[in-house]
Amino acid sequence: MKNLLKLTLALVFVLFTYTSCNNSKSSDNKSGALASNVAEKVYVAPGEHDEFYAFISGGYSGNLTVYGLPSGRMFKEIPVFSQFATSGYGYSEETKPMLNTSHGFIPWGDSHHPDISQTKGEIDGRFVFINENNTPRIAKIDLKTFETTEIIEVPNSAGNHSSSFVTENTEYVVAGTRFSVPIPQRDMPINEYKGNFQGALSFISVAPETGNMDIKFQVLMPGFNYDLSHPGRGKSHGWFFFTTYNTEEASSLLEVNASQNDKDFIAAVNWKKIEDYVNNGGGTMMPADYAHNVYDEHTHTATSTMKKEVRVVNPVDVPGAVFFLPTPKSPHGCDVDPSGEYIVGNGKLSANLTVHSFTKMLAAIEGEKFDGEAYGIPILKFEDVLAGSVEQPGLGPLHTEFDGQGNAYTTFFISSEVVKWKLGTWEVIDRKPTYYSVGHLTIPGGNSGKPQGKYMFAMNKITKDRYLPTGPEMEHSAQLYDISGEKMELLLDFPTHGEPHYAAAMRADLIKERSQKIYNLEDNKHPYAAFTDDDTKVVRKGNEVHIYMTTIRSHFSPDNIEGVKVGDKVYFHVTNLEQDFDVPHGFAVLGQNTSELLIMPGQTKSSVWEPTKVGVWPFYCTDFCSALHQEMQGYIRVSPADSNTPIKWSLGEDIE
Amino acid sequence: MKKSNIIMLLAAILPLGLFLFPLWKITLEAPQYPIPLGMYIHINDFSDANPHDIKNINLMNHYVGMKYIPDAIPEFKIFPIGIIITSVIGLLIAFKGNYKWFLGWFILMIAISAAGMYDFYLWEHDYGHNLDPKAIMKFTNPDGTQMGFQPPLFGSRDILNFKAHSYPQLGALFLTLGIATGLIAYFIGKKNHKKSLLM
Ligand SMILES: [Cu+2]
Numbered sequence: 036m037k038n039l040l041k042l043t044l045a046l047v048f049v050l051f052t053y054t055s056c057n058n059s060k061s062s063d064n065k066s067g068a069l070a071s072n073v074a075e076k077v078y079v080a081p082g083e084h085d086e087f088y089a090f091i092s093g094g095y096s097g098n099l100t101v102y103g104l105p106s107g108r109m110f111k112e113i114p115v116f117s118q119f120a121t122s123g124y125g126y127s128e129e130t131k132p133m134l135n136t137s138h139g140f141i142p143w144g145d146s147h148h149p150d151i152s153q154t155k156g157e158i159d160g161r162f163v164f165i166n167e168n169n170t171p172r173i174a175k176i177d178l179k180t181f182e183t184t185e186i187i188e189v190p191n192s193a194g195n196h197s198s199s200f201v202t203e204n205t206e207y208v209v210a211g212t213r214f215s216v217p218i219p220q221r222d223m224p225i226n227e228y229k230g231n232f233q234g235a236l237s238f239i240s241v242a243p244e245t246g247n248m249d250i251k252f253q254v255l256m257p258g259f260n261y262d263l264s265h266p267g268r269g270k271s272h273g274w275f276f277f278t279t280y281n282t283e284e285a286s287s288l289l290e291v292n293a294s295q296n297d298k299d300f301i302a303a304v305n306w307k308k309i310e311d312y313v314n315n316g317g318g319t320m321m322p323a324d325y326a327h328n329v330y331d332e333h334t335h336t337a338t339s340t341m342k343k344e345v346r347v348v349n350p351v352d353v354p355g356a357v358f359f360l361p362t363p364k365s366p367h368g369c370d371v372d373p374s375g376e377y378i379v380g381n382g383k384l385s386a387n388l389t390v391h392s393f394t395k396m397l398a399a400i401e402g403e404k405f406d407g408e409a410y411g412i413p414i415l416k417f418e419d420v421l422a423g424s425v426e427q428p429g430l431g432p433l434h435t436e437f438d439g440q441g442n443a444y445t446t447f448f449i450s451s452e453v454v455k456w457k458l459g460t461w462e463v464i465d466r467k468p469t470y471y472s473v474g475h476l477t478i479p480g481g482n483s484g485k486p487q488g489k490y491m492f493a494m495n496k497i498t499k500d501r502y503l504p505t506g507p508e509m510e511h512s513a514q515l516y517d518i519s520g521e522k523m524e525l526l527l528d529f530p531t532h533g534e535p536h537y538a539a540a541m542r543a544d545l546i547k548e549r550s551q552k553i554y555n556l557e558d559n560k561h562p563y564a565a566f567t568d569d570d571t572k573v574v575r576k577g578n579e580v581h582i583y584m585t586t587i588r589s590h591f592s593p594d595n596i597e598g599v600k601v602g603d604k605v606y607f608h609v610t611n612l613e614q615d616f617d618v619p620h621g622f623a624v625l626g627q628n629t630s631e632l633l634i635m636p637g638q639t640k641s642s643v644w645e646p647t648k649v650g651v652w653p654f655y656c657t658d659f660c661s662a663l664h665q666e667m668q669g670y671i672r673v674s675p676a677d678s679n680t681p682i683k684w685s686l687g688e689d690i691e
Numbered sequence: 692m693k694k695s696n697i698i699m700l701l702a703a704i705l706p707l708g709l710f711l712f713p714l715w716k717i718t719l720e721a722p723q724y725p726i727p728l729g730m731y732i733h734i735n736d737f738s739d740a741n742p743h744d745i746k747n748i749n750l751m752n753h754y755v756g757m758k759y760i761p762d763a764i765p766e767f768k769i770f771p772i773g774i775i776i777t778s779v780i781g782l783l784i785a786f787k788g789n790y791k792w793f794l795g796w797f798i799l800m801i802a803i804s805a806a807g808m809y810d811f812y813l814w815e816h817d818y819g820h821n822l823d824p825k826a827i828m829k830f831t832n833p834d835g836t837q838m839g840f841q842p843p844l845f846g847s848r849d850i851l852n853f854k855a856h857s858y859p860q861l862g863a864l865f866l867t868l869g870i871a872t873g874l875i876a877y878f879i880g881k882k883n884h885k886k887s888l889l890m
Contacts, residue, residue, distance in 0.1 A: 553743070588750055614743035615750070662754065663827065 116144020790880020
């Protein structure tokens, strides 16, 4: 297939040069895809599969989108923190509990940093975790089904931004607060922030077998802003690093007031030490309200449990567990190289890129060479922990990823570029422009001990002239680079959905092998499931009407329903009896005021419909399912509230 | 024990492989099934080649009015008994009988297998031709007769958008080997008999 493509391209090229010979100008200009074979590098022939999956967060869309690399094709949008009418997520009775919080039902979210689970420092492809910034939450998506299966709210936190990064055996998913707040929350003057607000760094344990999440402990830190974080790995496994800004503890006009200190901090947290402390009964239980929402794959139903307390730890009570590393100026990204030795603090207002050494940090701690303390937490001396710095590499460094070959790639927001530099020598090797205002960048396996440094993609905030102008608002843009050589090569632009804040990517084969194609009907434990047409029925309970319905190509059973009255609460419980890959059925009824349902083979989903008008209303399948999809329909009769039309249902016959 | 009787013993045991391995497989290929649908026919059961294949074959076939493939057919009771009885007979003559009986067993097995194949053909024919008159889609042959959807007894055939394959499996190989070994036992027995007469 590749040879065929080469041949075609070669042929096109020959024709092109031949025809241009007739022109007076010669065709020396070999720029563009044809000349450099760039097109071939991203071409995935029909029927062939992409080599990598990229999971790109949607920012304010609250979702996670799945892309293939190198093609840049979008495969799926996974609803996480936002209602999603396409599938009924957050609208169906079963999934509404997923969006429950201590503030009630919240239909949207602001998702930021996806991270894939790891075993022994390598990506294992079991789960993706992602944080919600606005109403602090952490979600878990099962990569077997690409469904959100667990969401835990994070109490005492606000602006859940330095999240959701995992330790090298997925012992913990971390959720650090961006905004410090009064803990516990209370009514107090905002200008008394300094010294009174605190920042919670939450360590959420992940059960090794099931993946079940639980907040093991929160470290209550001084009232700075905790921006981003990364786990230590290899030699620094057991530590977690968090960047801070606003060490000034200002509460107003932060763009000025939080940019005054020459250096802010990277907080180094020895979580193993705190874990030991907690396991021995350390810390205190504090009252807290937060929701824990779990989706059960067998009942196809989520449950929401309100938790009442959380364990908090004062870092001063665990000597040797937390230290501050001074880092210039307002560091944003905090990235640890694959070996675990280098901690890159990307000071977004700094001219240089600062890199700390884990080994030097340990030595400085050992020698107790402190430069004072902040709220009882020792501050290490900048010179003692500095590994080196990349001098004037660009403007506005934000994030760094690594290729596993000793090179680092840093994005520069203000100068819109990616700069490749060498760890240890700190020399700049290459730089390439991005279009425009790049935020994060991702290398598959990025947050692990084993990056797969073949591709890198940058996620840009501004798109401008890259695509056909669809404005005023345009989808953001990602740009794919080949990083297998010494120089980076721009291969592809592709649009992304929402704000492509950050992404996690990995080789596709790990997930492909474990992909679940259907839900087994035998495993369906939904209380309102119907497994054959004989199980279908309509049951009235007061003003609730429960319809146990089945779908199969190409009919609903029952397809004629009578006896429903205005003012009733009608529950359609629809079970898809199909057991074939990629044969969902849809369900929608005229005037439906929630959303349609999209029901996977073997699954049951329920939708509530509250009819307000007398009549005979059609319902139908919304997903083109078969040659007779258009015939997949039925009627529901709605009688006046005071009528006594008896409940009846049927399929394949007329109601007598 | 004579060499021919030992071979006959093997012949009698080999068909029991039908209880371990499927007899036949029917596979249906179409573009929308990148993994083809398939069903195995065992001595006492139908089974899916991949999970839920039979269900999906049924779902697809109902468009043209074909019946659902039943969970069980009467043959699933008769065939195992037949094989057990013929194997017992084979064992008895292996221990007791002379080579002429081996030929008898061979003929019996051929007859039973032929009857089995014919029964299978009848079942397939009925399955492919006895269609629901209210079928959603009706197809006719160029000569105006109603199109049948019978899978081939042996080999491959195009049926509408599907390519159907019907081929023996390991169980059938065991049966064939058993029958062939019976014949070999007969010839060896005969040869040895002649030798002993000459001596
Ligand atoms: Cu349908």
